[in-house]
Amino acid sequence: MANLTNLYDVSKCTACRACQVACKNWNQLPAAIEPFKGNYQTHEDTNGDTYTIVRFIEHEDPVGGVTWNFLKYQCMHCSDPACMKVCPRGAYSKTEWGATIHDPDKCIGCQYCTYACPFGIPKYREREDKVAKCTLCADRVEEGMQPACAATCPTGALKFGDRYELLQYAEERVNFLRANGYPNATIYGKLELGGLNKIYILTDTPDKFGLPVDPKIPGQIPFWQDIVQPYFGWLIPLALAGSAVSFVTTRLLANKHKENKKGGHE
Amino acid sequence: MQLLTEYREDVERVERFNFVSRLTHWGHTVTFLLCLLTGLILFLDGVDWLAAIFGGYNSAGLIHRISAVFMTLFIIIFIIFDFKGIKAWIKDILSFGKNDIIFILKFPLEFLGFEVKMPPQTRFNGGEKGNSILTPTCVILLVLSGYIMWFPAAFPPGLVRVAYPVHDIAMILSTFMVCMHGYLGSFHPGSGESFWGMWKGTVRADWAKHHHPIWYEETYGEKKAE
Numbered sequence: 001m002a003n004l005t006n007l008y009d010v011s012k013c014t015a016c017r018a019c020q021v022a023c024k025n026w027n028q029l030p031a032a033i034e035p036f037k038g039n040y041q042t043h044e045d046t047n048g049d050t051y052t053i054v055r056f057i058e059h060e061d062p063v064g065g066v067t068w069n070f071l072k073y074q075c076m077h078c079s080d081p082a083c084m085k086v087c088p089r090g091a092y093s094k095t096e097w098g099a100t101i102h103d104p105d106k107c108i109g110c111q112y113c114t115y116a117c118p119f120g121i122p123k124y125r126e127r128e129d130k131v132a133k134c135t136l137c138a139d140r141v142e143e144g145m146q147p148a149c150a151a152t153c154p155t156g157a158l159k160f161g162d163r164y165e166l167l168q169y170a171e172e173r174v175n176f177l178r179a180n181g182y183p184n185a186t187i188y189g190k191l192e193l194g195g196l197n198k199i200y201i202l203t204d205t206p207d208k209f210g211l212p213v214d215p216k217i218p219g220q221i222p223f224w225q226d227i228v229q230p231y232f233g234w235l236i237p238l239a240l241a242g243s244a245v246s247f248v249t250t251r252l253l254a255n256k257h258k259e260n261k262k263g264g265h266e
Numbered sequence: 267m268q269l270l271t272e273y274r275e276d277v278e279r280v281e282r283f284n285f286v287s288r289l290t291h292w293g294h295t296v297t298f299l300l301c302l303l304t305g306l307i308l309f310l311d312g313v314d315w316l317a318a319i320f321g322g323y324n325s326a327g328l329i330h331r332i333s334a335v336f337m338t339l340f341i342i343i344f345i346i347f348d349f350k351g352i353k354a355w356i357k358d359i360l361s362f363g364k365n366d367i368i369f370i371l372k373f374p375l376e377f378l379g380f381e382v383k384m385p386p387q388t389r390f391n392g393g394e395k396g397n398s399i400l401t402p403t404c405v406i407l408l409v410l411s412g413y414i415m416w417f418p419a420a421f422p423p424g425l426v427r428v429a430y431p432v433h434d435i436a437m438i439l440s441t442f443m444v445c446m447h448g449y450l451g452s453f454h455p456g457s458g459e460s461f462w463g464m465w466k467g468t469v470r471a472d473w474a475k476h477h478h479p480i481w482y483e484e485t486y487g488e489k490k491a492e
Binding site for chain 1: 377428435438
């Protein structure tokens with residue numbers, strides 16, 4: 001099955017946050033009210049009850065004044081997700097059409113995934129002692145519907161469909177933007193981390209939107225998962241086997257020398 | 267077949283470990299094993315039967331944390347009530363020298379049951395010194411990295427990511443040492459009295475003279491410092 005993905009076009013986004021509301025509505029998530037921080041952004045970051053947010057990134061330009069870069073931020077549904085790699089309970093899985101989904105029944109709230117994710121997406125949900133994140137509305141998509149955010153977007157900034165077709169659309173769109181006043185316009189998610197199952201059309205370079213320019217899984221994670229976990233553990237059975245061998249040989253040798261020694265200690 | 271050396275009261279015995287040392291030692295035995303078994307559930311992946319013994323994944327996690335808190339408390343008790351003992355212990359470990367290296371080099375033969383003539387040892391022999399360095403270091407690393415993993419939000423993310431492999435490596439090294447130590451301190455015939463030294467607190471004087479002559483002379487012998 002072809003990869004189905006969400007495309008987000010920054011240049012069409014008006015930051016109405018209907019996607020945020022639709023997401024809360026469909027996933028039946030309670031409001032997470034945060035104190036006013038002096039800007040229009042509702043939440044500092046995604047959290048256990050907020051799978052997606054619209055970032056309001058302010059840039060001050062001496063000529064143009066203050067400008068906003070909007071960015072809808074949520075799980076990127078990586079093709080080789082770090083969360084899936086570290087999860088000790090195998091709670092993460094990839095659907096055959098590309099979504100990374102998390103099974104709360106298996107989750108034990110250890111939060112290994114939170115710190116492995118290069119985008120910091122899986123968040124701890126205190127009220128359940130579990131982690132939660134965007135599902136790309138796998139439940140809706142499997143019933144032939146669009147994700148709640150894409151279905152509700154009034155400006156067409158969010159589109160859902162075949163990844164290959166959306167990438168072609170994104171190329172055209174980026175070319176158009178580059179020719180019309182956004183020389184740095186670019187696609188994000190096409191090549192990053194081997195291709196994300198989430199495509200962004202950005203009007204500027206990714207760092208202007210707070211996205212990691214070259215996202216990487218933090219080095220400690222592969223060291224831990226690919227070297228320590230599979231190989232170091234063999235020391236323990238080695239110690240047990242050594243003790244077992246010694247248990248037998250010491251007693252065999254002691255029996256041999258029995259005639260010149262008596263008693264329990266040397 | 268005899269498993270442990272017989273405990274004999276009819277011969278002269280000398281004190282080897284005081285009450286606080288023994289309490290800390292056995293307290294750590296229980297908490298370490300509980301932490302190990304509950305922790306292995308996640309390390310090994312897919313050992314549902316082990317999780318079931320502890321009442322499922324969530325209660326295994328709870329037992330892991332409660333044991334870890336007690337493990338920390340035993341360290342604190344040891345520091346508060348036997349600081350002098352810790353100082354003497356560290357001093358002995360740091361006196362690691364030629365005799366200890368010879369001991370460790372010859373030890374594999376003794377381990378298998380061959381007769382080996384060992385150089386005179388202090389209170390802790392070369393192998394015990396190695397165990398005394400490695401295991402407590404690993405336990406301190408386990409405790410520190412464990413609290414970081416328990417409350418990740420309170421620490422910088424980079425530190426949390428380091429804590430995961432550190433917790434695993436320290437667990438593996440300390441479990442390796444604990445397996446060896448558990449066997450050598452009990453069923454290995456050559457170790458003889460050392461089990462009673464930790465269980466009852468005293469060892470036979472003749473055993474102490476034979477296995478730890480330097481310590482025996484300094485503590486109970488003629489050169490005893492008054």
